Amino acid sequence: MSNAPLIIVGAGHAGGRAALTLRDEGYTGRLILIGDEPHLPYERPPLSKALLQGSMDLAGCSLCDSARLTELGIEHIAGHPVSRLEPQHQRLQLADGRWLDYAGLLLATGGRARRLPQAQANVLYLRTHDEALTLRSALRPGTRLVIVGGGFIGLEVAATARGQGCQVCVLEAGPRLAGRVLPPVISDALLALHRAQGVEVRLNVALESIHAGAVQLVDGQRLPCDLVVVGIGMQPNIELAAAAGLDVGQGIRVDAYLRTSAPTVYAAGDVCEFRLGGLYQRQETWRNAEAQGRHAALNLLGRALPFEALPGFWSDQYGWGLQTVGVVTPRVISRALSDDGVLLFYLDAEGYLQGACGWALGNRVAKDIKLCERLIAARVALNEASLAEPDVSLKHLLRG
Incomplete structure (x- = not known):
């Protein structure tokens, strides 16, 4: 299979960065980038801020344009996701039935927004560019917005929505904002800042149901609203890897070189579960997608470099x-x-x-x-x- 291409499944930040790095490092063979979304690879942090505000468009958060992909000879397949992976034969099948062999494979399949059990007409999520545009069109002065989830997505949407003149209420099930990742002193500072900006923040609350014009809490309170945004985390896209027999946990598990349990298959980005301090974990951050995308590309080229980058993240609000x-x-x-x-x-x-x-x-x-x-x-x-x-x-x- 010496003439088989390198294939990247997932055309988000990590996958796009890996493709560009392969060309930067001198790889001249056939290179295929497969994505579920119709768009070119883009960064996600602007979705809840600049793009949601309308001060940035898709081109502003894209890693490159179509002309650059063509110039680099990167084949971008959109709209035909991978339906089957056979690592023992080093091949995969697209949704349209085509089979593609590969010499090396990177899984950068990312994730999707966690959904509430019952679908509702006035409930929106924010994970993709198209979801951001849908939400942006709904944020008008006076809109009564309830945000379910006091993590970074929910809080950044709250800050942007207040800037658009919306009335905002944030519901958090836990005792602190972003309590899973922030120390109490900064959680408290975030809470004070949002309340000072006019956001109603309710902690230790449980959601019972969502209706056309209100949110019902378990304690009996009913919160009138025009729109609900749910930001309760991300569900990693591990189904393809699991069905192929790869080792998975809360993500696709890899060794120190970002290599999965199949020797020619690597993983990177939000879906990648790697060891840090002896424990498996995933990092859903811009920094991790950027670093692992680059690193996986180097190891696809045979560099055999252990991944040792420090984790880190940032958020901007008000x-x-x-x-x-x-x-x-x-x-x-x-x-x-x-x-x-x-x-x-x-x-x-x-x-x-x-x-x-x-x-x-x-x-x-x-x-x-x-x-x-x-x-x-x-x-x-x-x-x-x-x-x-x-x-x-x-x-x-x-x-x-």
């Missing part, structure tokens, strides 16, 4: 910025920043930095988080008092 890097540990040091911002440092038992989380106005914490990333890599032993002191620069600590 002019405030949140950024994280690395991993959370029990030992945390807090540094107060100006204008009620905060920088958190996560240390191991020996005093080495393992992660950091920053919250401040504008892009204030971006520089600090980059310095924290360098501190993690440099393995500099840190003093707790120096970390807590705002007047001690992180550059000074980096110099030891």
Whole structure:
């Protein structure tokens, strides 16, 4: 099968980045990129912000245009998803019946928005470009919007909708906003910020049903609304891999090289379940899609490089910025920043930095988080008092 192509299943951020990287690295063979959506590969963070606001279009968040794909000789198959995968024969079948052999395969199948059990006419989700356009057309001044889910998608939609003049109510089942990924101090800051911006936030609530003009809560309260947006997480698209007999858990499981249980098949992006700190996990972030897309491409070319990139993510709401890097540990040091911002440092038992989380106005914490990333890599032993002191620069600590 020496003349068989490399194939990427999934034409989102990770898959698109992998295809472009293969060409950047000198691969000149046949290269096929297969996507469920009709669009070219694009980044998802703008969907809940700039694209939803109308300040960006699809071209603005796309990794490349069709002319660039043609120039690079990347065959983009849209509208004919993969229906069957046979890794033992190194081939796959498209929905239109065609079989394609491959020399190497990357599964970057991403995921889909988790749905509520009962479909409702006035319920919208936000995972794709087309869903973002549908939601954008519904956000008008005075629209009564209920958002189910107080994670990042729900909160970013809330911020955008308030900017469009909507009345917004966020319903969160847990005791804190984004409680699964944020420390209490930043969850509390998010809550205060959204309430200050006029968002009604209800914590520890359970949804009973959704009707044409209202949401019914388990406690009997009825919330009138014109529209409901559900942001309760993502369902990874593992069905193709599972049916093919690949090892799956909460995603497609891979080894240190992003290789699945089939030797010529790799996985990357939101669907990829890899080991971090000894435990399997997935990272649903721009940073992970970008890094794993590039890395999987290199290993498809035989580089055999272990994936060791640090996790991290960001969110922007009402002019405030949140950024994280690395991993959370029990030992945390807090540094107060100006204008009620905060920088958190996560240390191991020996005093080495393992992660950091920053919250401040504008892009204030971006520089600090980059310095924290360098501190993690440099393995500099840190003093707790120096970390807590705002007047001690992180550059000074980096110099030891």
